[in-house]
Amino acid sequence: MIAALCVVTVPGVGTAQADTSLVYVHSAAMNKDIPVMVLKAAGGGPAPTFYLLDGLRAPDNDSGWLINTDVVSFFAGKHVNVAIPFGGGGTFYSDWQRDDPRLGHVRWETFLTNELPAYMKSQFNSDGVNNAIAGLSMSGTSALNLATHRPDFYKAVASYSGYPTASSPGFAQGIQISVGEMGGNAANMWGIWPGGDWLRNDPLLNVGALRGKAVYVSAGLGAPAPTDASVNPASRSFDPVRFAQLVPLETAAGISSQTFIPAVQLAGAKVQVNVTPVGIHWWNHWQDRLHESWYGTIAPAIGA
Secondary structure, three states: OOOOOOOEEOOOOOOOOOOEEEEEEEEOOOOEEEEEEEEOOOOOOOEEEEEEOOOOOOOOOOOHHHHHOOHHHHOOOOOOEEEEEOOOOOOOOOEOOOOEOOOEOOEHHHHHHHHHHHHHHHHHOEEEEEEEEEEEOHHHHHHHHHHHHOOOOEEEEEEEOOOOOOOOOOHHHHHHHHHHHOOOOHHHHHOOOOOOOOOOOOHHHHHHHHOOOEEEEEEEEEEOOOOOHHHOOOOOOOOHHHHHHHHHHHHHHHHHHHHHHHHHHHOOOEEEEEEEEEOOOOHHHHHHHHHHHHHHHHHHHHOO
8 A cells, every 4th residue: 555645846936946746655564654755857758766865863754855955956857756755763774673662663675675666666657777875874874785685676876974884893883872862772673783684784795786886985084174164173163062973973984984995896886986084974065975976876877
């Protein structure tokens, strides 16, 4: 059963806006309706589909991509359906081993790889063949995992500030802490580390599945850009709390991504890389990387 409610936004005067529909897609696997904002493909005929995932604190009624970036105007006029699901905070968009007292019956992988694609094909004329997925931070890891689990489905994948060494000591504990911050228990997600599903959900250990795929990996190493004055200790507007929130996370993402990149290159993927000293764990950097990955990796791979 698929239930949907569409709210269409008509583009206004000024900056071009994509034609959008907010739909509620029923997930039989999770027994609930999932809100999804669809940026509808311009032009006629079957279209590729780009699935864009949110971060650790993803709200249930919106997406950080819609709140903090120019994603709607950026995709205006492009022949691609962009599916942006709401929710999933703290879940790593996985199928969890057990129900969680706080996060419930979590089957996001089933939703994203089976239920939502079927809906996109039936309701938005997605071609069902040319698919890509991307995410940031938590969901950068998720996007890579989903691409390794379903190489038959995705032609391209992008990770912005993800942690593709998920089962490695230190990174695994960071994931456990992150899930805990959202009220969940990572033991219910992937089992007891380092057993259970931890190795299955470590992109580094499964890079062979990405052979021939288009892969984009980006991260900073925590140095602030000129626009990041609040995390620059030399600036008068330095905010130590914001620094502690945004710099160490990005430094860790940079280290993890640098470890992953040579492995995925050796596996035979078509890899585009942007790992630089400058970059913090925030949306202005992810917006720039989305633009770059779209033109350099995703659009060519899915024929958008």
